[in-house]
Amino acid sequence: xxxxxxxxxxxxxxxxxRLRRNRFAIAFGVLFVLIVAFCLAAPLWxxxxxxxxxxQNHITDRVLVGGQLTxxxxxxxxxxxxxxxxxxxxxxxxNGRDVMVRLMYGGxxxxxxxxxxxxxxxxxxxxxxxxxxxxxxxxxxxxSRILDVVWAFPVLLLGIALGTTLALGGLQxxxxxxxxxxxxxxxxIIAVVYVPYMARPIRGEVLALREKEFVEAAxxxxxxxxxxMISELLxxxxxxxxxxxxxxxxxxxxxxxxxxxxxAGVRPPNASWGTMIxxxxxxxxxxxxxxxxxxxxxxxxxxxxxxxxxxxRDALNPRAQIRPGR
Amino acid sequence: MLxxxxxxxxxMIAVLFAISVxxxxxxxxxxxxxxxxxxxxxxxxxxxxxxxxxxxxLDQPLPVQYLTMMKQxxxxxxxxxxxxxxVAAHIIAGLPATLSLCIGAALLWMALAVWFGYLSAVHPxxxxxxxxxxxxxIGISLPVFWLAAILLYYLSFKVxxxxxxxxxxxxxxxxxxxxxxxxxxxxLAVLYVGFYSRVLRSNMVDVMNEDYVRTARxxxxxxxxxxxxxxxxxxxxxxxxxxxxxxxxxxxxxxxxTETVFNINGVGLYAGQAxxxxxxxxxxxxxxxxxxxxxxxxxxxxxxxAFLDPRIRLGExxxx
Numbered sequence: 001x002x003x004x005x006x007x008x009x010x011x012x013x014x015x016x017x018r019l020r021r022n023r024f025a026i027a028f029g030v031l032f033v034l035i036v037a038f039c040l041a042a043p044l045w046x047x048x049x050x051x052x053x054x055x056q057n058h059i060t061d062r063v064l065v066g067g068q069l070t071x072x073x074x075x076x077x078x079x080x081x082x083x084x085x086x087x088x089x090x091x092x093x094x095n096g097r098d099v100m101v102r103l104m105y106g107g108x109x110x111x112x113x114x115x116x117x118x119x120x121x122x123x124x125x126x127x128x129x130x131x132x133x134x135x136x137x138x139x140x141x142x143x144s145r146i147l148d149v150v151w152a153f154p155v156l157l158l159g160i161a162l163g164t165t166l167a168l169g170g171l172q173x174x175x176x177x178x179x180x181x182x183x184x185x186x187x188x189i190i191a192v193v194y195v196p197y198m199a200r201p202i203r204g205e206v207l208a209l210r211e212k213e214f215v216e217a218a219x220x221x222x223x224x225x226x227x228x229m230i231s232e233l234l235x236x237x238x239x240x241x242x243x244x245x246x247x248x249x250x251x252x253x254x255x256x257x258x259x260x261x262x263x264a265g266v267r268p269p270n271a272s273w274g275t276m277i278x279x280x281x282x283x284x285x286x287x288x289x290x291x292x293x294x295x296x297x298x299x300x301x302x303x304x305x306x307x308x309x310x311x312x313r314d315a316l317n318p319r320a321q322i323r324p325g326r
Numbered sequence: 327m328l329x330x331x332x333x334x335x336x337x338m339i340a341v342l343f344a345i346s347v348x349x350x351x352x353x354x355x356x357x358x359x360x361x362x363x364x365x366x367x368x369x370x371x372x373x374x375x376x377x378x379x380x381x382x383x384l385d386q387p388l389p390v391q392y393l394t395m396m397k398q399x400x401x402x403x404x405x406x407x408x409x410x411x412x413v414a415a416h417i418i419a420g421l422p423a424t425l426s427l428c429i430g431a432a433l434l435w436m437a438l439a440v441w442f443g444y445l446s447a448v449h450p451x452x453x454x455x456x457x458x459x460x461x462x463x464i465g466i467s468l469p470v471f472w473l474a475a476i477l478l479y480y481l482s483f484k485v486x487x488x489x490x491x492x493x494x495x496x497x498x499x500x501x502x503x504x505x506x507x508x509x510x511x512x513x514l515a516v517l518y519v520g521f522y523s524r525v526l527r528s529n530m531v532d533v534m535n536e537d538y539v540r541t542a543r544x545x546x547x548x549x550x551x552x553x554x555x556x557x558x559x560x561x562x563x564x565x566x567x568x569x570x571x572x573x574x575x576x577x578x579x580x581x582x583x584t585e586t587v588f589n590i591n592g593v594g595l596y597a598g599q600a601x602x603x604x605x606x607x608x609x610x611x612x613x614x615x616x617x618x619x620x621x622x623x624x625x626x627x628x629x630x631x632a633f634l635d636p637r638i639r640l641g642e643x644x645x646x
Binding site for chain 2: 145148149150152153154155156157158160161162163164165166167168169170171172177250254257258261262263264274277281284285288291292295298299302303306307310
């Protein structure tokens with residue numbers, strides 16, 4: 001019971017206060033929200049300002065630049081560069097597509113993959129980590145060995161192997177058929193690849209927690225294993241889960257961009273920031289904006305998540321470290 | 327010590343076996359299309375597909391297929407059907423370039439990370455500490471291939487200081503070798519400098535509160551000696567463990583992006599080009615050897631550790 005003079009504060013309130021005091025982390029958290037809003041506004045910009053879609057080619061079109069009709073893609077193949085105007089604010093690419101529109105739609109894809117994959121990783125990692133840590137014994141042995149084996153693969157190589165083999169015929173899980181060019185392929189690949197990086201620390205925490213008196217008390221009250229895992233153990237690892245999920249989104253977006261750059265991630269003509277760099281890199285010497293702009297967006301987004309995730313870690317749980325796997 | 331080594335080696339063999347099964351599953355079983363057609367390559371004719379099926383025994387039951395595939399990989403007979411070239415020969419030819427890249431980058435990242443981490447930890451919260459923290463966060467947020475492309479664009483095209491990629495063997499011309507490796511080394515090292523310097527910083531800040539540090543000060547050592555001999559030395563242990571994992575991962579597949587952008591003729595570029603052509607046999611071999619190298623390297627590091635630190639061989643293996 002809190003007294004009137006002191007006023008009790010829950011751990012969450014304390015964490016909230018610590019986080020709010022970290023102006024740097026908050027600023028970058030806001031930056032991430034702004035980037036997401038920017039990408040979500042893609043259809044508005046496409047319909048009302050640019051009047052074109054992300055995959056629409058305009059190779060032979062001409063637009064007014066400074067009062068002059070100019071080729072969107074010059075006869076020598078050089079696309080229009082960035083400039084202050086509604087259409088082609090960030091210039092055009094080799095196919096005459098509006099880079100600004102593609103950047104916004106591409107960001108939706110990249111963030112969508114990053115977030116969904118992180119959520120799936122979290123679900124799998126929490127399930128594996130809690131089961132292994134709670135039951136110990138042979139269940140732990142089996143689950144830990146599986147984690148060890150996946151952990152032994154270089155993340156990028158495992159992603160590439162899965163991405164290339166699944167590109168042709170797609171994947172069939174039970175009765176569900178996923179096409180080779182579906183976004184679900186990179187999402188699932190990225191989600192699975194990062195499970196050990198999160199499941200291992202969670203298992204460690206649960207191993208330590210289950211020795212605590214409150215678990216013993218719950219057992220004495222007659223609570224079953226599932227109840228103990230959900231109502232006793234889970235609330236104690238929530239802070240770890242939150243921090244890891246935020247940092248995982250950042251890592252996922254980097255992995256997505258790398259896979260897409262190599263041709264084992266998002267399939268063209270779908271835009272993601274990684275595929276945009278892959279396309280733009282072909283002409284970096286004549287049209288550097290096609291490489292620089294999407295790359296800067298990746299850096300800003302990943303940096304905002306890393307700084308904010310770091311602030312969250314300081315506020316919630318100063319110990320957990322995540323090893324970037326690449 | 328012997329017991330620990332034997333136990334660790336048996337564990338290694340079990341993991342290697344599991345890895346080979348997973349690689350087999352990824353390439354032959356999980357995907358929803360005819361494996362022979364997939365392995366034969368993008369534009370294969372029916373005759374070639376039939377040859378692949380016969381070579382790899384793809385009409386046989388799965389355990390036989392597994393054994394055939396392993397035999398092909400480990401006897402070095404695996405062929406890239408799309409280009410009709412031997413895979414093992416290509417990988418061996420690429421090793422010097424890949425190792426040059428990895429070893430150079432590893433030296434660079436360890437040196438910079440220790441230096442930056444030390445500078446940050448000496449005065450936590452200072453301007454230096456904050457600046458280095460920001461730099462480290464930017465370092466871990468950069469896509470490797472993009473950093474490579476940007477460095478190439480600005481430092482070899484806009485301002486032509488460095489060559490535009492390529493690899494010159496060390497045995498041919500050491501000066502040119504070094505000149506061509508500078509940008510790739512930096513590219514590959516940046517991520518790890520960022521991560522390691524932060525880990526080292528937090529370790530050092532923790533160690534500074536230990537009793538033995540107070541003892542060292544009490545017996546009259548200078549602050550510099552305390553930091554270097556007691557704090558830094560003890561803080562380096564987790565860094566060395568991480569280094570074992572990451573160096574293995576870099577050699578076993580972490581150079582694909584850097585080699586692809588800088589056009590360094592190593593194992594990574596070979597794998598990168600195979601992706602573009604959807605040529606699976608090189609990817610099979612590189613994935614298998616990459617994972618094998620990582621497991622092998624980690625086992626060696628673990629055994630060395632146990633040799634150096636009796637606590638590990640008597641208790642459980644070191645955890646990261």
